[in-house]
Amino acid sequence: MALGDDWFVEEAPEADMALGLKVREKLADEHSAYQHIEIYETESFGRLMVIDGCVMLTDRDNFVYHEMMAHAALFTHPDPKRVAIIGGGDCGTLREVLKHPNVEHVVQIDIDEAVTRLSQQFFPELCESNVDPRAELMFRDGIRWIEDAEADSLDVIIVDSTDPVGPGEVLFTSKFYRACRRALGERGVLVQQSESPLLHTRILKKMHADLHAAGFSTTACLSFPQPTYPSGWWSATLAGPAVTEFREQDAAEKEFVTRYYTASVHRGALALPAFVAEALATA
C-alpha cells in the first residue's frame, strides 16, 4: 500500500517496519560535510528533523527523549557540576541539563555545526539556553575530545548520538567507553542512548558487557516511549558506581518544569521488562 508524496517515511530495515509522518512542506535540505539534514513541517508533529533518512526529533515528542537523557543521569550523580554532551547538536539535551542549578559547566561537542545552525533556525525553543554562560558549544570530533580530556575531569558524560551504524558506530565500543571511564573517574556517570529494547536487544546486551569491561561497576537500562523512533520504544543506558539508585528526593523536589520526567517516572523507567532483564542478566 502506498502513502502519497505528502508523507515522510522512515524505514527501519532491521525490523521491516516503517514510520510515516504526513508533511506540509520541506523547510530545509542541506548536505553538510558529514550528513544529509532535512527539516519538514508536519501536519500533526510540528517540525521534524531528519538526518540521513532517520528521524532525529519532532516538536511534539522530543521532550521525552531529551528529559530522559538529561535528568536521569544528573539525578544519579551525587553532585554534577561538569557535564559533557557528545553529539546532541540540536541542543535539546543541553537545555535540559542547564535546568539543574548545581551544574557549573556543560560542553556540547557535536562534529557537525550545521545541525546546531538548523536547530537554532527551526527549533529555537530547543536552543533557548545556548546563551547560558555555563554552556560551551564546540564543533569537532567528540571521541577525540573525550580521549584528550584530563582524567577525572567530568561528572557526567551524555552520549546523545545517532545509531551504532556509520559515524555513530565508534561511540558503541569498549575503546570509547574506556576513554569515558578515564575522564569520569570513580564517581562519574555515563548515559548513552541505547536503541529499542524490542528491536535491538542484542545491542543493549553488548553495550552492558562492554561498559563493564571498560571498568564501570554498575549499569542500568532506562526504557521510555519515543513515538517517532523505530518501534516507538527507546532506551538509555547508564553506567557508573551506583546507577540503579538516584537522588530520588531531589528529583521529587526539583524546581524546574518537565513534561515527561518525574522522580516516579525515573524509578519506573528502571524497572526492566522481564525479557530485557533476562537478556541483560546474561550480558
Add this chain to the structure above:
Amino acid sequence: MALGDDWFVEEAPEADMALGLKVREKLADEHSAYQHIEIYETESFGRLMVIDGCVMLTDRDNFVYHEMMAHAALFTHPDPKRVAIIGGGDCGTLREVLKHPNVEHVVQIDIDEAVTRLSQQFFPELCESNVDPRAELMFRDGIRWIEDAEADSLDVIIVDSTDPVGPGEVLFTSKFYRACRRALGERGVLVQQSESPLLHTRILKKMHADLHAAGFSTTACLSFPQPTYPSGWWSATLAGPAVTEFREQDAAEKEFVTRYYTASVHRGALALPAFVAEALATA
C-alpha cells in the same frame, strides 16, 4: 514517499502518522457479519491480525498488551475468582488471565466469532488455554451481557476492545461504566484499554471523569509501549476501590512466566508522565 505493495500500512488519521509492516503474504481476508478481518505473514513481526484496517496484534509484540491488560487488574483485586473479558476475541488476554491459579471462572464475550476462529487458526499459541475448564467463550453483545449480569457477580471486568469509534464507541460511555460498576459491586476492578497517552490525552481524561461519575472511587492509568499501535505508546485504565495499589508481593512471587509484566514494571507503569498527571488532575 511510497512503500511498495509488499507493505501493510495503517494510517492514524487523528495524528497524521502511519505504521508500515513489510509483509510476505496475506493469509486470510474475511468480511464477517461485523467487520473486515485480515491476517498477514510479516517479514519481522510474525503474523499480523488487522480489523477494519487497524492493527489488532502481531506475534512479536502482543505480549506487552495482553500481559498488561490481564495481570495488572488481577494483582490489583485482593482475590479475583470471577472474571469477564469484553471483546478479546483473539484469546490472548484470556490466556494470561488463566495463568492465575485463584481464578475460578472466566467468561469472554466477543460479538464476532470469526475473530476467535481465525485466531485459533493463525495464532494457536494465544488460544492454547481455550480448553481450560475455567474458560467460557460466548459470542454475543458484551454490553448487553454486562447489563444483564447480576449485581456483585464479578471480581474483574477486562474491556479488551477496539478504539472508541464505530462499534467500540459505546464501551467508552458512562452508561456502560455504570453497568460494569453494578456487576462488580464494591470490591470489583475494571480495566480497559485506553489508547495512546500522547495522541489521545483527551479520551483518557474523559474516561477517568466518566468512571468517577459511574461510581468508581479510584482510577489509575498504566502506560506501556506497544510498538504496532499508533505512536507505539499505549495505556490501560483501572477503576475500583483502591487501584493505585496492588498485591505487589504476590506479583513478585508469581509462579507463572511473563515476558513483559513484573511487579516492578506494574509499579513503574503506574508512574504517570508529568503531562498525563497534569491532564488527569483536572479530569
